[in-house]
Amino acid sequence: xxxxxxxxxxxxxxxxxxxxxxxxxxxxxxxxxxxxxxxxxxxxxxxxxxxxxxxxxxxxxxxxxxxxxxxxxxxxxxxxxxxxxxxxxxxxxxxxxxxxxxxxxxxxxxxxxxxxxxxxxxxxxxxxxxxxxxxxxxxxxxxxxxxxxxxxxxxxxxxxxxxxxxxxxxxxxxxxxxxxxxxxxxxxxxxxxxxxxxxxxxxxxxxxxxxxxxxxxxxxxxxxxxxxxxxxxxxxxxxxxxxxxxxxxxxxxxxxxxxxxxxxxxxxxxxxxxxxxxxxxxxxxxxxxxxxxxxxxxxxxxxxxxxxxxxxxxxxxxxxxxxxxxxxxxxxxxxxxxxxxxxxxxxxxxxxxxxxxxxxxxxxxxx
Amino acid sequence: xxxxxxxxxxxxxxxxxxxxxxxxxxxxxxxxxxxxxxxxxxxxxxxxxxxxxxxxxxxxxxxxxxxxxxxxxxxxxxxxxxxxxxxxxxxxxxxxxxxxxxxxxxxxxxxxxxxxxxxxxxxxxxxxxxxxxxxxxxxxxxxxxxxxxxxxxxxxxxxxxxxxxxxxxxxxxxxxxxxxxxxxxxxxxxxxxxxxxxxxxxxxxxxxxxxxxxxxxxxxxxxxxxxxxxxxxxxxxxxxxxxxxxxxxxxxxxxxxxxxxxxxxxxxxxxxxxxxxxxxxxxxxxxxxxxxxxxxxxxxxxxxxxxxxxxxxxxxxxxxxxxxxxxxxxxxxxxxxxxxxxxxxxxxxxxxxxxx
Numbered sequence: 001x002x003x004x005x006x007x008x009x010x011x012x013x014x015x016x017x018x019x020x021x022x023x024x025x026x027x028x029x030x031x032x033x034x035x036x037x038x039x040x041x042x043x044x045x046x047x048x049x050x051x052x053x054x055x056x057x058x059x060x061x062x063x064x065x066x067x068x069x070x071x072x073x074x075x076x077x078x079x080x081x082x083x084x085x086x087x088x089x090x091x092x093x094x095x096x097x098x099x100x101x102x103x104x105x106x107x108x109x110x111x112x113x114x115x116x117x118x119x120x121x122x123x124x125x126x127x128x129x130x131x132x133x134x135x136x137x138x139x140x141x142x143x144x145x146x147x148x149x150x151x152x153x154x155x156x157x158x159x160x161x162x163x164x165x166x167x168x169x170x171x172x173x174x175x176x177x178x179x180x181x182x183x184x185x186x187x188x189x190x191x192x193x194x195x196x197x198x199x200x201x202x203x204x205x206x207x208x209x210x211x212x213x214x215x216x217x218x219x220x221x222x223x224x225x226x227x228x229x230x231x232x233x234x235x236x237x238x239x240x241x242x243x244x245x246x247x248x249x250x251x252x253x254x255x256x257x258x259x260x261x262x263x264x265x266x267x268x269x270x271x272x273x274x275x276x277x278x279x280x281x282x283x284x285x286x287x288x289x290x291x292x293x294x295x296x297x298x299x300x301x302x303x304x305x306x307x308x309x310x311x312x313x314x315x316x317x318x319x320x321x322x323x324x325x326x327x328x329x330x331x332x333x334x335x336x337x338x339x340x341x342x343x344x345x346x347x348x349x350x351x352x353x354x355x356x357x358x359x360x361x362x363x364x365x366x367x
Numbered sequence: 368x369x370x371x372x373x374x375x376x377x378x379x380x381x382x383x384x385x386x387x388x389x390x391x392x393x394x395x396x397x398x399x400x401x402x403x404x405x406x407x408x409x410x411x412x413x414x415x416x417x418x419x420x421x422x423x424x425x426x427x428x429x430x431x432x433x434x435x436x437x438x439x440x441x442x443x444x445x446x447x448x449x450x451x452x453x454x455x456x457x458x459x460x461x462x463x464x465x466x467x468x469x470x471x472x473x474x475x476x477x478x479x480x481x482x483x484x485x486x487x488x489x490x491x492x493x494x495x496x497x498x499x500x501x502x503x504x505x506x507x508x509x510x511x512x513x514x515x516x517x518x519x520x521x522x523x524x525x526x527x528x529x530x531x532x533x534x535x536x537x538x539x540x541x542x543x544x545x546x547x548x549x550x551x552x553x554x555x556x557x558x559x560x561x562x563x564x565x566x567x568x569x570x571x572x573x574x575x576x577x578x579x580x581x582x583x584x585x586x587x588x589x590x591x592x593x594x595x596x597x598x599x600x601x602x603x604x605x606x607x608x609x610x611x612x613x614x615x616x617x618x619x620x621x622x623x624x625x626x627x628x629x630x631x632x633x634x635x636x637x638x639x640x641x642x643x644x645x646x647x648x649x650x651x652x653x654x655x656x657x658x659x660x661x662x663x664x665x666x667x668x669x670x671x672x673x674x675x676x677x678x679x680x681x682x683x684x685x686x687x688x689x690x691x692x693x694x695x696x697x698x699x700x701x702x703x704x705x706x707x708x709x710x711x712x713x714x715x716x717x718x719x720x721x722x723x
Binding site: 067178179180181182183184185186210211212213214215216217218219220221222223224225227228229231232233235236237239240243244261263264266267268270271272273274275276278279281282283304306307308309312313316317320335336 | 418419420526527528529530531532534557560561562563564565566567568569570571572573574576577578580581582584585586588589592593610612613615616617619620621622623624625627628629630631632640653654655656657662665668669671685686
């Protein structure tokens with residue numbers, strides 16, 4: 001939540017006794033030219049002439065205008081450049097200030113994931129990954145990179161995963177939530193095979209443009225709708241992962257839903273459980289209750305934290321998902337950034353808070 | 368828990384046996400086209416007639432088309448369960464037709480079929496006015512045409528249309544509904560103008576059915592953020608075959624979003640969850656929570672209202688086996704509200720008739 005107030009004092013949450021791990025930090029290039037050293041001449045020319053071509057109409061910005069410039073905290077802008085484009089600034093304002101032990105980088109834009117042109121998306125993913133190492137991870141040992149994959153070209157994605165999978169600087173595979181097909185579609189299975197093979201979890205970050213209307217009843221009018229539709233898109237994604245049989249086919253694969261919200265997950269699992277028996281004729285490949293599969297193979301991140309009217313309701317929801325499945329995320333530098341000290345409410349029992357702050361992420365990523 | 372006395376079933380689905388059944392209610396221009404063009408019927412992908420989900424096995428007659436007569440409804444629901452009143456809502460795909468004029472004509476014919484073959488046949492029945500969905504003028508005309516008959520107690524659109532329901536072009540429809548004191552029912556199902564997920568077309572029918580849960584969230588978000596309930600504060604919206612347990616978490620998210628970016632929708636001057644508790648009702652079938660009393664009580668606590676749920680069997684869709692049973696954890700007082708009182712306060716027309 002964007003609260004304009006005097007800068008609070010630095011400090012980390014006392015309950016972070018198993019470390020403080022932030023699974024959602026968004027680095028940006030200083031400019032598109034940062035990618036130049038890692039692109040062929042042809043791709044460089046394309047990037048600077050035609051630019052990224054996402055599956056929406058605007059050359060600059062997003063179809064639903066954000067609530068503030070680049071959706072970022074007002075105080076996250078360095079003197080020169082854009083938020084989270086300057087390592088020293090990020091280290092000072094976020095890593096040092098909140099006492100973050102490990103931060104996971106999730107490059108969102110401009111990365112050309114989901115671009116209309118697959119070869120361009122492939123080339124850009126390679127460049128984004130190289131830049132994460134050169135500009136961030138190799139200079140700051142607290143940061144871990146994501147393998148950004150050109151997911152609409154699953155074979156190329158699988159190659160990128162296998163190329164980087166043994167490199168400990170990368171801790172996960174990163175996909176945007178709005179893919180052009182529901183993510184469980186067999187089209188994407190090469191990605192899952194590769195990720196399972198190299199033993200890395202797949203992080204789904206809310207965002208991207210599928211090319212389809214943002215609701216299954218057409219295009220909404222407002223940014224506030226787009227924001228809440230991230231949850232519905234992720235619900236369809238989870239339905240697809242379960243009903244296509246992905247979770248059963250790749251039993252060692254682990255998915256992390258980042259910035260997707262999590263309050264909806266129990267209801268989605270219950271709905272699938274409810275209808276699985278009456279639809280068995282169609283989906284005989286589903287052998288285990290969907291809620292069991294979800295409980296075992298899907299993790300969630302906290303930001304933006306759910307805010308039900310009463311504390312017990314958040315506890316209900318978290319216990320339904322599983323206390324071992326919840327990871328702290330800040331979403332730095334975005335406007336709805338969650339301060340670790342205030343976002344994880346103190347009515348959550350201390351042992352659970354410790355797990356959310358760090359213990360769960362340590363187990364999941366093997367940090 | 369068993370059903371209380373006088374229960375009202377708000378979600379019954381007569382199935383039109385074929386286009387020829389509508390022929391008597393069509394003008395020659397449209398009636399002749401059925402044979403001329405070899406039209407094959409309007410059953411929709413939302414409820415494929417042979418799917419076990421669409422018709423419960425023991426409700427599928429040997430010789431007849433399922434759910435096609437009042438006799439079947441009496442025999443399968445009204446008599447064995449002692450249902451006092453029922454609201455019938457045919458889901459025949461007249462709302463999918465692309466030709467606006469044809470859609471209007473077949474929708475009117477469907478409403479006339481419902482009146483003649485169901486309402487006239489059993490005094491316990493009330494019905495939904497099925498609305499054309501792609502021309503608001505046609506929708507208003509159909510409301511005006513049917514509303515004088517008090518047995519039409521609500522109007523119905525499918526949850527997945529071409530554009531989100533709250534969009535301003537639909538407001539004349541809301542104005543007409545409010546003027547006649549008719550709730551707007553939004554039923555599961557798609558017009559297939561968009562893929563049933565925002566990620567494109569899924570592989571399985573199971574995903575299509577599951578997608579309704581997302582559609583209800585998007586539709587409520589649209590109605591709320593466009594300001595429909597600010598402009599029409601007395602409009603009641605009834606979600607049919609929507610599921611229930613998704614609502615609280617969805618409202619937490621929308622309310623949080625509203626706190627963050629309310630400058631974008633300045634007309635929205637109340638907490639969205641309060642708006643929903645006042646204006647929105649949900650049918651209880653399917654009830655998408657585990658079959659244990661503790662979880663059900665928690666879900667009810669998250670809903671924060673005992674006035675929102677309406678009982679339904681969803682006949683002939685397969686949501687349960689044997690006779691209906693309310694979810695565990697619901698006490699007699701709440702059961703009475705869900706099965707009787709909430710429906711009477713939602714459907715003023717039904718209440719007037721029941722008193723009479």
